Amino acid sequence: MWNHLSYISLALPLFIAFPVWYWSKKRSKNTLSYPPGPKAYPLIGNLLDFPLSVPFWEGLASLSKQYETDVLRLKLPGMEMVVLNTSETISELLDQRSAIYSDKVREFRSHISDARFSERAMTFMPYGPRWRMHRKLFNDFISASTAKDHDVNQAKVVSDLLINLHREPETFREHINLLTGSLALSIAYGIRADTPHNEFILMYEKMLKTAQEGLVPGTFLVDMFPFLRHLPSWFPGVQFHAFANKVKTDLHIAITRPVEHVAEKLKSGVDIDPSMASTCLENLDDLGQKGIDIEVIRNTLGIVYAGRLCFTNSTLSSFFLAMARSTEIMRTAQCQLDSVLGGARLPDHSDIDDLPYIVAIVKETLRWAPPAPIGTTHRLMEDDVYRGMFIPGGATVIENIWAVCYDETAYPEPHKYNPARFLDENGRIDSSVKDPEARVFGSGRRICPGRHLALRMLYLTIARILATFDIFPADKDGRPSVPEARYNKSLLREPMPFECVVNPRSEQAVKLIYDAVAIHQ
Numbered sequence: 206m207w208n209h210l211s212y213i214s215l216a217l218p219l220f221i222a223f224p225v226w227y228w229s230k231k232r233s234k235n236t237l238s239y240p241p242g243p244k245a246y247p248l249i250g251n252l253l254d255f256p257l258s259v260p261f262w263e264g265l266a267s268l269s270k271q272y273e274t275d276v277l278r279l280k281l282p283g284m285e286m287v288v289l290n291t292s293e294t295i296s297e298l299l300d301q302r303s304a305i306y307s308d309k310v311r312e313f314r315s316h317i318s319d320a321r322f323s324e325r326a327m328t329f330m331p332y333g334p335r336w337r338m339h340r341k342l343f344n345d346f347i348s349a350s351t352a353k354d355h356d357v358n359q360a361k362v363v364s365d366l367l368i369n370l371h372r373e374p375e376t377f378r379e380h381i382n383l384l385t386g387s388l389a390l391s392i393a394y395g396i397r398a399d400t401p402h403n404e405f406i407l408m409y410e411k412m413l414k415t416a417q418e419g420l421v422p423g424t425f426l427v428d429m430f431p432f433l434r435h436l437p438s439w440f441p442g443v444q445f446h447a448f449a450n451k452v453k454t455d456l457h458i459a460i461t462r463p464v465e466h467v468a469e470k471l472k473s474g475v476d477i478d479p480s481m482a483s484t485c486l487e488n489l490d491d492l493g494q495k496g497i498d499i500e501v502i503r504n505t506l507g508i509v510y511a512g513r514l515c516f517t518n519s520t521l522s523s524f525f526l527a528m529a530r531s532t533e534i535m536r537t538a539q540c541q542l543d544s545v546l547g548g549a550r551l552p553d554h555s556d557i558d559d560l561p562y563i564v565a566i567v568k569e570t571l572r573w574a575p576p577a578p579i580g581t582t583h584r585l586m587e588d589d590v591y592r593g594m595f596i597p598g599g600a601t602v603i604e605n606i607w608a609v610c611y612d613e614t615a616y617p618e619p620h621k622y623n624p625a626r627f628l629d630e631n632g633r634i635d636s637s638v639k640d641p642e643a644r645v646f647g648s649g650r651r652i653c654p655g656r657h658l659a660l661r662m663l664y665l666t667i668a669r670i671l672a673t674f675d676i677f678p679a680d681k682d683g684r685p686s687v688p689e690a691r692y693n694k695s696l697l698r699e700p701m702p703f704e705c706v707v708n709p710r711s712e713q714a715v716k717l718i719y720d721a722v723a724i725h726q
């Protein structure tokens with residue numbers, strides 16, 4: 206029988222234990238040391254250690270090596286920064302402790318925070334109910350289980366790509382841009398764009414081009430000295446205000462106009478292709494009851510365009526670059542394609558299990574050229590202790606995806622493009638090799654929700670290009686001029702312009718290309 210004394214005897218230890226536990230935790234945090242890193246100076250912190258001459262992620266990886274740590278600490282004026290350099294640390298913190306590592310750093314790139322991207326673009330949104338609403342709406346249309354729903358759209362845009370490559374092979378990068386742009390527009394708005402001059406493509410491109418320019422670390426002084434944001438816009442070094450205003454206006458137009466376009470079509474009763482926009486607009490009342498308003502809809506559809514541009518484009522461009530640098534790898538892939546398809550048809554999603562070399566090419570391209578080398582920075586929501594190191598709440602947490610992809614213990618000779626590293630002696634995918642797909646799409650609760658769609662798109666596009674085209678280095682004075690693997694330094698990393706020759710493999714290949722287009726007419 207429970208009486209007062211029993212309750213007191215149970216509660217007393219808790220009364221004593223809780224403060225003791227709390228204070229010991231607090232004290233131990235105070236006495237714990239921060240992760241290793243270069244000495245920070247008053248006012249400027251580690252500003253002088255900041256790697257600007259080499260790509261940012263490579264500089265961070267070298268600093269980590271220098272300080273013999275996979276968790277590196279850097280201090281900037283007003284900012285604590287922690288860099289995670291191995292798959293293990295990223296997994297232990299961003300995946301396993303995702304409840305406190307899922308917020309985003311809104312101030313990291315000042316033009317982005319000034320343009321109020323964090324209210325519109327899911328990627329930069331604070332962790333919380335509003336972000337969850339966007340993510341849920343996105344997942345209703347694009348997720349592991351729904352990615353297949355877009356296969357027909359994908360096959361159509363890939364057919365257009367093959368025709369464009371046949372007609373104007375030199376401008377292959379414009380065709381890639383159109384491929385991913387028109388896929389995004391068709392999924393989000395049911396809009397078919399068969400030219401790069403499509404008004405909606407132009408609108409989005411304009412906005413993203415400007416936003417991307419500001420993503421090169423060091424572009425704006427204010428990123429290093431956050432106090433500059435409070436100075437008037439005429440003050441030297443504060444030009445980012447004007448830049449941000451431009452991005453903000455372009456962003457508003459890009460996400461609003463296509464939704465208005467679909468709404469007008471629905472209202473006038475014209476037949477339109479079903480899309481995320483049409484489904485949402487037709488179910489506005491139901492969505493409204495779940496708190497999903499027109500702003501959430503516009504933002505979520507807009508991120509479909511932005512996500513594909515930033516990353517899938519880069520990977521496909523890197524694929525062309527890699528093929529132009531290695532005819533042998535291209536021929537090995539084509540041999541496998543020919544043995545499965547006999548040159549009689551184009552490869553499909555359903556062939557993927559029989560095409561491990563294509564799967565390996567997708568993995569190696571993502572590893573060799575990770576399009577988002579430091580992902581998008583996370584923000585730690587409360588103090589944390591990891592392997593005896595203290596990480597303060599509010600810290601900016603960087604997942605150095607590039608360092609993981611270039612870890613020579615996992616990937617010997619990491620600078621070499623070598624899809625065979627993912628295959629076993631029977632030519633099947635070797636599950637003992639670390640899969641870069643597990644890291645290049647980010648981590649934890651903020652992991653890329655477009656990854657399933659992106660991977661299906663990459664498999665199909667790469668398989669169909671290799672089945673129908675040869676990609677060779679450009680010819681300079683009668684000699685092959687192998688393109689250098691040169692990349693921009695932007696946080697959305699892509700190859701610098703390069704030339705290559707794109708030729709149809711045979712008459713039969715050309716026939717397959719045009720037959721496929723006829724199917725989608």
Ligand code: HEM
Nearest residue numbers: 327328512513516517577580581646647648651653655659
């Ligand atoms: C090769 C292709 C792609 C790569 C490498 C990639 C990579 C990434 C990375 C690294 C992040 C940040 C994750 C983190 O914070 O830890 C991300 C976020 C995101 N990606 Fe992708 N992505 C790709 C394609 C796409 C596509 C095709 C879409 C849209 C259809 C998309 C939509 C998004 C969205 C909406 C987020 C924000 C998620 C959130 O904050 O909750 N991505 N992606």
